Amino acid sequence: MNYEALLTRREAASFLAISPRTLELWAIRGGGPAFVKVGHLCRYRMADLQAWTEARTRQHTRDTPSGGVE
Structure with missing residues (x-):
């Protein structure tokens, strides 16, 4: 197993x-x-921090998490 530092x-x-x-x-x-x-x-x-950050990446302020626009 590959354990990363906490x-x-x-x-x-x-x-x-x-x-x-x-x-x-x-x-x-x-x-x-x-x-x-x-x-x-x-x-x-680190992988959890990066995944959490990626999940919040938007193209503009009205983006939804699924990539659509509100």
Whole structure:
């Protein structure tokens, strides 16, 4: 198996150019990237961060996740 390194919340937030607090809130409320629980810690896989980012790529502000226009 190919296991990749798990990123800390601070490292993941840096990659996404957001605050660690935003990631923390998303982990509590939902809507953020998938994470792995290691004991009481949240860790992030780079592949999950990239997939989450790709799923939010739009051509313009009215794009929907399926690629259509609202």
